[in-house]
Amino acid sequence: xxxxxxxxxxxxxxxxxxxxxxxxxxxxxxxxxxxxxxxxxxxxxxxxxxxxxxxxxxxxxxxxxxxxxxxxxxxxxxxxxxxxxxxxxxxxxxxxxxxxxxxxxxxxxxxxxxxxxxxxxxxxxxxxxxxxxxxxxxxxxxxxxxxxxxxxxxxxxxxxxxxxxxxxxxxxxxxxxxxxxxxxxxxxxxxxxxxxxxxxxxxxxxxxxxxxxxxxxxxxxxxxxxxx
Amino acid sequence: xxxxxxxxxxxxxxxxxxxxxxxxxxxxxxxxxxxxxxxxxxxxxxxxxxxxxxxxxxxxxxxxxxxxxxxxxxxxxxxxxxxxxxxxxxxxxxxxxxxxxxxxxxxxxxxxxxxxxxxxxxxxxxxxxxxxx
Numbered sequence: 001x002x003x004x005x006x007x008x009x010x011x012x013x014x015x016x017x018x019x020x021x022x023x024x025x026x027x028x029x030x031x032x033x034x035x036x037x038x039x040x041x042x043x044x045x046x047x048x049x050x051x052x053x054x055x056x057x058x059x060x061x062x063x064x065x066x067x068x069x070x071x072x073x074x075x076x077x078x079x080x081x082x083x084x085x086x087x088x089x090x091x092x093x094x095x096x097x098x099x100x101x102x103x104x105x106x107x108x109x110x111x112x113x114x115x116x117x118x119x120x121x122x123x124x125x126x127x128x129x130x131x132x133x134x135x136x137x138x139x140x141x142x143x144x145x146x147x148x149x150x151x152x153x154x155x156x157x158x159x160x161x162x163x164x165x166x167x168x169x170x171x172x173x174x175x176x177x178x179x180x181x182x183x184x185x186x187x188x189x190x191x192x193x194x195x196x197x198x199x200x201x202x203x204x205x206x207x208x209x210x211x212x213x214x215x216x217x218x219x220x221x222x223x224x225x226x227x228x
Numbered sequence: 229x230x231x232x233x234x235x236x237x238x239x240x241x242x243x244x245x246x247x248x249x250x251x252x253x254x255x256x257x258x259x260x261x262x263x264x265x266x267x268x269x270x271x272x273x274x275x276x277x278x279x280x281x282x283x284x285x286x287x288x289x290x291x292x293x294x295x296x297x298x299x300x301x302x303x304x305x306x307x308x309x310x311x312x313x314x315x316x317x318x319x320x321x322x323x324x325x326x327x328x329x330x331x332x333x334x335x336x337x338x339x340x341x342x343x344x345x346x347x348x349x350x351x352x353x354x355x356x357x358x359x360x361x
Contacts, residue, residue: 032237033298036297036298036301037298037300037301037304040301040304040305041304043305043308044304044305044307044308047308047309047312048308048311048312048315051311051312051315051316052315054312054316055315055316055319058316058319058320059319059320059323059324062320062323062324063323077260077263077264081256081260084256085253085256088249088252088253088256089249091249091252091287091291092245092246092248092249092252092291094291095240095245095290095291096242096245098240099239099240099241099242099245102237102239103239198237208291208292209292212287212288212291212292215287215291216284216287216288219280219283219284219287220277220280220284222256222259222280223259223263223276223277223279223280224276224280227259227260227263227264227276228263228272228273228276
């Protein structure tokens with residue numbers, strides 16, 4: 001055990017260790033590793049949450065493959081593809097922000113966090129136009145599914161099932177994007193205030209992990225709902 | 229003994245991050261082309277899922293930096309993936325092999341091989357009734 005740590009333990013003062021280091025950790029590295037493992041455990045619960053919906057999708061698709069294949073063409077792959085690129089770009093910028101935090105480059109950190117935030121907002125705006133476009137044709141989830149006009153031909157059995165799954169999955173995913181926006185606003189403000197250095201950037205790292213998971217969920221949602 | 233410095237943290241280089249991002253965009257374009265413009269029949273679904281899996285692996289390995297991380301975090305992810313696989317596969321053992329079970333229409337009850345059991349039973353009854361006369 002290093003001398004500095006021993007001194008900090010004897011005195012229990014705040015002068016002998018970094019401000020971010022809590023007393024129940026020996027070193028900053030130990031605290032960082034523990035935080036990251038906690039985040040991974042949380043991400044597993046997120047994966048399990050979404051897996052329930054993916055299993056529901058698979059079961060109903062196996063039961064009515066032709067219906068799922070037919071009505072999925074109603075979703076615009078261009079908008080879905082655009083959102084995929086937007087989310088991938090935001091994943092890239094959040095990885096870049098961590099890269100700059102590790103190099104003590106505050107400007108690079110803040111710029112990349114702001115771009116990430118903008119991408120998250122673009123994603124939700126595109127999603128808003130997709131939802132309202134579907135609503136205008138009477139494509140609602142569950143028993144509210146009553147396509148009219150040109151879309152009346154899609155009023156077939158089990159088509160509503162596909163759109164219920166679509167709205168639930170993209171809705172809960174969209175909620176995660178919304179939560180991400182909130183967290184990124186907080187992280188960006190702290191980054192601007194200069195809270196993060198190469199010695200302490202745990203919140204950026206953990207938010208990044210969360211954001212990458214949101215990206216991965218979409219990587220699977222895009223082909224399953226829009227393409228095949 | 230670990231020090232209070234962060235010299236141990238691996239910094240993923242900009243070159244790697246840019247390469248991974250470019251690969252992810254290329255794979256997205258590929259999955260759109262193969263799904264929308266090239267029809268390869270029954271392979272459409274496995275191909276789209278393989279591309280999605282590959283993209284997810286790139287994100288996990290480089291963006292989430294599991295490649296350079298404590299292996300414990302990879303183990304945690306692995307256990308999660310195994311749990312999801314068990315969940316999916318064991319559910320399909322049930323739901324994918326129910327045959328015509330949910331069909332309660334008295335006229336069209338058929339077994340998993342598509343034989344109409346009602347009709348067979350009716351024919352058997354008529355046959356035995358004919359034999360009595």
